[in-house]
Amino acid sequence: MLLRLPTSLSEAQECLTDGAIPVGGATLVWAAWQRDGFPEQAVSLREVPEANVLGGGEIGAAVLLHRIDERVPEVLRRAAAGIGTGAVRRTATVGGNIVGSTLRCLLPAALVLDARARVLAAEGPFDAELGEVLAKKPLLLSLRWSDPLVSGYRKVAEAPGGPPPLVVATAVHPGTRPVLWVAVRDGYDFLAESVPCDGGPDSVLDALGTTALAALPAEAREVVREQVLSTLQRADDH
Template sequence: MLLRLPKSVSEAQEYLTEGAVPIGGATLVWATWQRDGFPDRAMSLRDLPEANTIEREALGAAVVLNRIDDRVPEVLRRAAAGVGTGAVRRAATVGGNIVGSTLRCLLPAALVLDARAVILEPEGVTETDLAEVLAKRQLLLSLRWQTPVTSNYHKAAAEPGGASPLVVAAALHAEDGGANRLRVAVRSEDEVFFESAVCEGDADDVPRALRDSSFARLPDTARELVGRQVTELLARPAVA
């Protein structure tokens, strides 16, 4: 297998045109390749500057999870810190987790940040929404978002060998006109639910709106956790 390590976007485009397979941190694909055979060409973005950024409103797809720090919002930082073991976090990448993983532990955090995806194709770099990236399994270059007013994250304890642990991510965003919008994402089993609601008027309106949304399909324990996380978030001062 020939491994390509592009140092520029133009090099990465060239390697994609050659048919190089993106590998992320290779934590998910290695066992499959050992079983099914290795591709002729592979490509890692670990040396590509655009894929390694860590900023207040941007995170590169080649960033390994243990490098994610307080430069990014709490919800994303805590989501990364809760993935696997320390050894996994030292190898797994943002792009591999969101696009290559079935668990997609960072996806709820990215959804509540209203993150946009910067993708790399043979034709060039474009920006799109996360749904399209996941549906088409496109090559993620980075995530971009606007800093929320505040955010939080909770991952329930996992049963060894059991179902995927329950995750609730939430973020509060300022909107034009002075109102705030609450965005909440829940991973229950292997399904991700997402809802948003404008925060204005009665303080009970937001929890009520969420109860009447797709979250009504969630188990009781999940709905109770959503309620606690939303209540705690809305009571916070404005800290991302």
């Protein structure tokens, strides 16, 4: 297998045109390739500047998870810190987790940040909704967002050998009418909802009760309630 390491977007485009397969941090694809066979060419974005940005409302797809720090909102920082072991976080990338993983541990954080994706195709870079990225799995360059007023993240203790642990991510975005975003990973399913949050906690919880989040199991709904109340309190104190 030839691993190509472009240093610019134009070189990365050429790799895609030639049929190179994105490799990410190789923490997930390597085992699959060992089982199913290696591609003729793979491409890594680790030398492409646009895929290594960190801060200013943007994070590159080639950023290693252990590098994610105070330059990003709390929800994204805490989500990254809870992924795997230290050795995994020193190898795994943002793009690999969002696009290449079934767990997608960073996705709830990206959803509550209302993030948009910058992706690369053979024709050039373009912006895309997260849903399009998850469905079509293009080559992710970066995620961009507007910083929230406050954000939060909770991951329930993991049962050995069981399904992925419940994750609840929250963020309050400022505006004429502040908006609360809530995203949940329940097993392998993801839900995200947003409601105005200028009417008090009871009003917010009532509004969330009319969304798809109401169909969650009772234990999960209680975790959502606790996380929402904590986030709203922090927003009031901000």
